[in-house]
Amino acid sequence: MSTSTTRPALSAFWHDLPREGKLMLSVIAFEFIGTGLVLPFWVVYLHEMRGYSLDVVGVLLAVMAAAGVVVAAPGGMLIDRVGPRIAMIGVILFTALGQVVVAFTSTLPGTTIGIALIGVGFGMGWPTAQALVASIVPSPIRARYFGVNFTLLNLGIGIGGIIGGLVVDVDSLASFQAMYVADAFSYVPSLLILLIPLRHVGGPVPSPDGVEDGEKPSYLKILRAPAMGTMTTLMFVSGFVGYSQLNAGMPAYARAIGEVSTRGLGFAFAANTFVIVLLQLVVLQRIEGRRRTRVIAVMSALWAGSWLLLAASGIAPGTVAATLFVAACASVFALGETLLQPTMPVILNDLAPDHLRGRYNALTAGAFQSAAILGPIVAGLLIGNGLHLEFIGLLVVGCGLTAWLSVVRLELQLDDVANGVARAPAPSEQHQT
Known part of the structure; x- marks a missing residue:
């Protein structure tokens, strides 16, 4: 290898x-x-x-x-x-x-x-x-x-x-x-x-020899599989402080606290998309061969920074500066997104056996969808009740928890292949052997 x-x-x-x-x-x-x-x-x-x-x-x-x-x-x-x-x-x-x-x-x-x-x-x-x-x-x-x-x-x-x-x-x-x-x-x-x-x-992929269909593990058993409990928790926490807040918390904060116009919000989301399209392929080459768990930690730091930029939009509400801070928030968040896609889904599918791949992916998808329900509720309650700084603090702490789960917990549970620092031969390399 x-x-x-x-x-x-x-x-x-x-x-x-x-x-x-x-x-x-x-x-x-x-x-x-x-x-x-x-x-x-x-x-x-x-x-x-x-x-x-x-x-x-x-x-x-x-x-x-x-x-x-x-x-x-x-x-x-x-x-x-x-x-x-x-x-x-x-x-x-x-x-x-x-x-x-x-x-x-x-x-x-x-x-x-x-x-x-x-x-x-x-x-x-x-x-x-x-x-x-x-x-x-x-x-x-x-x-x-x-x-x-x-x-x-x-x-x-x-x-x-x-x-x-x-x-x-x-x-x-x-x-x-x-x-x-x-x-x-x-x-x-x-x-x-x-x-x-x-x-x-x-x-459909048949069960391995010696494993009957009826012996396929339950979701509880999959949660107990190496690294899967941590992966599922990581998916929930990152979903809560990530996409659920980009889609709900950020617009709510920008409108209620930063007093940013709907056109300004549209500009922020356009900036988010532009950064991803412009930088994703560049980022892919830069993170090749690096520990995926450390890349997730960098993503967490970028997201924490993006939420602090969102908080800054409340310093001068209703101004161009507020709009620029929200656009900066969406842009820095987008840079973090470019680190997410080549890491978490890849780790998960390196962990999943072929005949249980649907269950492994569904388990983490369910965790992510649960965060998508809870995130807007929490954002609405905190921002709607004047606890906007507490809302930002919660997200920053959540980003720290994401980094901790990745580096302190998950990294110890992954082999080098799943963590991206060792690889099986690519198809072209296999043809040459």
């Missing part, structure tokens, strides 16, 4: 990437253009177009995250039973159907059903996609795959957000409906790839 820390060029990654992996990457940007069309406008659509109160809108969006938590455990078992390819086809159909229902229903029960369908798709989408990638992409190049995938994902969201901002008209319900239908349509290329050229991959 090689322990070399040389950093091959991205051209080597593309050369080593199987044809199936190239096909999956080819549709990511297009698929997430659809996501970007609707992502910034959920509250506007539900509140201003459909007439639901903000309280009801909050509950509806919580339903989306809650549906993801509910399906996580059975979804992981389903992935292992039918294989990630079939499960991903189901994810696409559920999500697309939910988008169409949300576009055309005008009743609260109908909207709730549509949002729940989307939540089921989102909840199963992450573990299913990771299991599918791990079944196709060899371990030595998975970190680069997840990083390139994240770049294309954000590029698509950014393009979609720009298009949505130009197309949406608050005086036209049809303009919103067109965006939700377009989001549903954006999944068609992925569906066709799964149905035709990838029909031979991503099937």
Whole structure:
């Protein structure tokens, strides 16, 4: 086993990437253009177009995250039973159907059903996609795959957000409906790839010799597997201080404390996307061969710094400086995001046995989705009750806990391969032997 820390060029990654992996990457940007069309406008659509109160809108969006938590455990078992390819086809159909229902229903029960369908798709989408990638992409190049995938994902969201901002008209319900239908349509290329050229991959993996299907470990046993308890906790804590606050806490703080305009918030999110698209591939090469646990600790420090920048937006509320501090917060947070994607998902899938990959990914996805529910609630309670500095303090402490879990706990539980400082031969190296 090689322990070399040389950093091959991205051209080597593309050369080593199987044809199936190239096909999956080819549709990511297009698929997430659809996501970007609707992502910034959920509250506007539900509140201003459909007439639901903000309280009801909050509950509806919580339903989306809650549906993801509910399906996580059975979804992981389903992935292992039918294989990630079939499960991903189901994810696409559920999500697309939910988008169409949300576009055309005008009743609260109908909207709730549509949002729940989307939540089921989102909840199963992450573990299913990771299991599918791990079944196709060899371990030595998975970190680069997840990083390139994240770049294309954000590029698509950014393009979609720009298009949505130009197309949406608050005086036209049809303009919103067109965006939700377009989001549903954006999944068609992925569906066709799964149905035709990838029909031979991503099937169920038989249990190893001597292990009967009925002996597959429960989620409790998986939690007791080496490093998985720490990984699950790490996923929850990082989700709480990370994405759940970027999507809920940061806008709430910026509006209530920094008095930043909605246009200023849009600028901040654009800066976030720009930093990821610009720097992700550069970061990938810089962290190659370094301990993934230490990279996660650096990510935690960057996120702590981003929340301190958010706090600074309250020094001069309603000014250009406040807007710039919020944009700086989103940009520094984005730099941390470029360290997240090539580390945590890769560690998890290096730990997971092939026949249990769905369960391993679903367990951590459930933890992350739980944080997505709790994070906005805590942010709303603290910021809404004037405890905004306590809110920032909580996030900074949480970032410290993330670093501690990674370096003090997880690092001792991982072998060198899972931690990124040793690697199996890449496909091109195997061909040469």
